[in-house]
Amino acid sequence: MKLLKRYRFFLITVLIIVVMTIINKSLGMKALGVVEYSLKEMILVIPPVFVLLGLLDIWVPREIMMKYMGEGSGLKGIILAIILGSAAAGPLYGAFPVAGVFMKKGVKFSNVLIFIGAWSTTKIPMFLFEMSALGTPFALTRLLVDIPGIILIAYTLCMLISKDEMNDIYRKAELME
Known part of the structure; x- marks a missing residue:
């Protein structure tokens, strides 16, 4: 139950996108494209930031x-x-x-x-x-x-x-x- 409470906004968002895709496939696919782009951007940005943070913290x-x-x-x-x-x-x-x-x-x-x-x-x-x-x-x-x-x-x-x-x-x- 604690896990559901912690990730409730994520789960609600997934549900909204699924419903949106069922109602309007092109709009749902467009939303998924935005999610994919954002995830790729975060994967490219977050690791270097955390490496620099580790160095800042130690050095x-x-x-x-x-x-x-x-x-x-x-x-x-x-x-x-x-x-x-x-x-x-x-x-x-x-x-x-x-x-x-x-x-x-x-x-x-x-x-x-x-x-x-x-x-x-x-x-x-x-x-x-x-x-x-x-x-x-x-x-x-x-x-x-x-x-x-x-x-x-x-x-x-x-x-x-x-x-x-x-x-x-x-x-x-x-x-x-």
Whole structure:
């Protein structure tokens, strides 16, 4: 029963796709094609992310992460979070395991949020594409709006989340394996 409860959303989704395929075969096959594409993408992205996470976890001591991105890191922690997030490759779901390792290493919560925000909006390849496709003024304007916006959102969230909630998030990150 516990297994059914754990995978209920997956099972409901499978049931919906089966019913959809019975009702409208072309729509069901299209949905299965999307699922297949997404699975292939995840299989190509997730293993390298976890290899890099393992290396980060082993090679970078907690003290160094705390020094450069922890509570007392100030501006250098913000800048490092933006650089790491901007230089990252892969879809946004790859950022969350990295953020979990950052939390285990004692990275300040606002810097974790800035890292996730930078991963999602300030990637270097995306910036270069925007420069070539939409023009340099657009790309620079978007970047100059996004960076302060990410920082503002991160600090606003930190003010809105209680210390107990934040400690609970860090506790859950510690339990992550």
